[in-house]
Amino acid sequence: MMALDETTAREFKVVGTRPVRPDGVDKVTGRARFGADAYAPGMLHGAVLRSPHAHARIVRIDASAAEAMPEVKAIVTQADFAEGLSGENRNVLENIMAGERALYDGHAVAAVAATTAFAARDALKRIEVEYEVLPHVTDVDEAMKEDAPVVRDGAADASVPDGMHPNVVRYHENGHGDVEAGFATADLVIEERFRTEAAHQGYIEPHACLAQLGPDGKGELWCCTQGHFVAGKICASLLGIDASQLRVTASEIGGGFGGKTTVFIEPVALALSRKANRPVKIVMSRAEVFRATGPTSSASMDVRIGMKKDGTITAGEGVFRLQGGAFPGAPMEFSAMCAFAPYDLENVRCIGWDVICNRPKQAAYRAPGSPMGAFAVESVIDELCNRLGLDPIEVRLKNAAREGTRAAFGPRYPRIGLVETLEAARAHAHYSAPLEPGQGRGVSCGFWFNHAGETAVSLALAEDGTVSLSVGTPDIGGSRASMCQMAAEALGISYDKIRTTVADTATLGYNDVSHGSRVTYASGLATIKAAEDTVDKLCARAAAEWGIDRDAVVWEDGHARPAGPNAGEFEPVSLARIASRMGRTGGPIVGHFEATPEGAGVSFATHLVDAEVDPETGATKVVRYTVVQDAGKAIHPSYVEGQFQGGAAQGIGWALNEEYIYGEDGRLQNPGFLDYRIPVASDLPMIDTVIVEVPNPGHPYGVRGVGETSICPPLAAIANAVSNAAGVRLCELPMSPPRILKALDAEADG
């Protein structure tokens, strides 16, 4: 690890160590309670009826036969939700329960609650839905064509230029300079078309919730979510109840990766519960997860880059067409903004098109939009390096964005760590290791913004000198450990004296979702600030006891001390000692922080991959993988490494195996882990990691987010490795054996 400026030159006692996570024992003994692990007295089981058609008008729903079953206690359709919703709430409702039309295979059309799960499923079979099947489209390029079926009319916003198909719903453009002038000065210009298929977040825990909503409008919701405050807010809107009357508790969450930042079954369970006036539990099947929750977008992209013989990039241009299912929101603007973000370019222009199709509404997936854009741009850079005989890391270093560089998305960068990741990759033994015959090496950079968002934290002292820290951001990957570490550091006490709890919506101020790699940054910053607020109160108590000014007291190593000889001679007093007397010195001591911090630091990564291709079968094996990423400051290095490795592994799946396959009938052909194949243990090598630390000045300890950037480089890094191994440029993901054989055949045919 490298300490690169004075912020990390600071000596930490707890930050940077690797303690056992506070929820660890619960998670290795089976005690941890996830979404489906909750039960309630009198609980009913909910089940959702889904459209078998990609696009159909719902002519009639006859639920009388299901209603006649004695086990059935409630049936709901869209009519059982709030009326008159607008904007994104309207889209969310339409997505979780169809109105006039089913817009994709798997679109919910009705739901039942019954006394057993078997009865609920039987009841679904007795609901008759009359459909008028309509023409459908599931491919992004097809959906933009003039004669394409219209998925939803009037879905486009004002950004879309006149004359586009109604399926084109948003348009974005960014960049600067004059790209044509830039291309004119290049020695070599390469333009290529790329395609990526939709990949699912693939969390192992299906969506699950337990809901209770009474006729008085008061409710309780337990669910696996990345953001229970946001889930509660959306549910309240969809049900037409007051947000504060719905208390939402986040269960332990079995993976999210962006896919659990919105709601699917939660409002349905609440609506069923309100109708039956009993608790209702819904657990999605894996097929439902694939068919009806958010995969990421699929993309079709054109990228053109000009380079001089010395490796200088003279211009870059990209067009990114993303489909995001039947609703606006495909993150094409982030493809356009991130694709060239690692480079200092005089001339750059990026265009994004958001296109709707008869597919499930895309949900955020780890750095939404960035990985696809990086795949296209970094592939073209690799091809330019190959044809000009240049080293891919040297070329990237030559063009690398640094502090003061104008980013392709507009602003000038503050202190960033891209160059440091490239230098560390170049120095890594992996980069100079010899390759075996049939192997190729790939390099790619990647970029993500990182996010902050609304954050509230409360830190309460107990009389025995221990600390209860309440945060509002669900812990997806060990964040309670890093919160305890930051609180321990700021208070000057030991890690195990602190317990961090993810508080429910009734006990803490509003918190944005655990997304955008924001948790260690924003909840961490809030934790440190709440600890400092607590320290201030502790010092005031000591000052009052000693009869001196608050300013004459300092906090060191968990003790209040007189600031200097002039303050008087008093024995330092510990946090535990002050806490033990707090009832008689002014009452409970609680530190707070509530704000929207604005100092998230962008981050960059460089990945190295060696891949082996079997030209007979088209099968690919990743034989070596190294992740180098700027973490700002790694609070708990093991979990930072884990984020790096997890992002790389998901990228390997997306690059090589994973794809949504739709049939001619518009139905998803592979809604299960057997046919939608995520990487298994025997597919992968060890994944080496290098944590670079270029501190983020916007965080007291220098933290940048780490969760998302790790999935930005892999698609391109692997495609570059596979292309170099196969001797032919692969422009379409996933690089499954049939696609590789096709590319090899096409190359052989010349």
Added chain:
Amino acid sequence: MNMMHVRATVNGDAVEFVCDPRETMLDVLRDRLALTGAKEGCGTGDCGACSITVDGAVVCGCLMLAAEAEGAEIGTVEGISEGGELHALQENFLKHAALQCGICTPGILVAAKALLEENPDPTDTEIRYWLAGNLCRCTGYDKIVRAVSDAAAEMRENG
């Protein structure tokens, strides 16, 4: 549907339950015996989150009907630690940060324990192939393989 009466042993304790003949062993463990450690990730035997042992063999709880458990000895994640002590695998999963969200952890621990009972000194490749039926989406498996390998070494040392 007529309910069935079943007697079995779970983590060494005698249990008795009635179940619908369509219910899986996983359903009964979770919904009737309050042992929610085993998870349902797919219901089709693809993800391994519901891994349990039945008379010593690793089985997907979602693929076994509860009625088949008559007379069987079932083992779940809740039975891995003995008394107040964590098993070496559990200790090493914590030490190596071999879990992020933790949903796959119960199944992986059950499968890994069965591996080490059969092969106390597995290579990394043997660990990877043994665990190929247990999906983890968070970790990329690196730290899991290291944790299993170190637990095996510790168990060999401590005999």
Added chain:
Amino acid sequence: MVDVLLWGSLRPFADGEETVSVEAATVGEVLNGLVRAHPGLKPHIDAGVSVAVDGRIISSSLGEPVGPDSEVVLMQRLKGG
């Protein structure tokens, strides 16, 4: 006056201008000033934007200060996974 750089696809709603000058001391005043100068920008700003001030990306806080020499860039609102 503060010069605000717009992203490319917003320019048709600002009479083709790349940069719009507004009287503003905070991010909130920047956004209000833009809408006053070019009402066609309103739906895009209402849909959510971030504002970069001297390279620091402000995702939501309207009260963040903006100086007369600040480099201000309007950006699409950020979200993440």
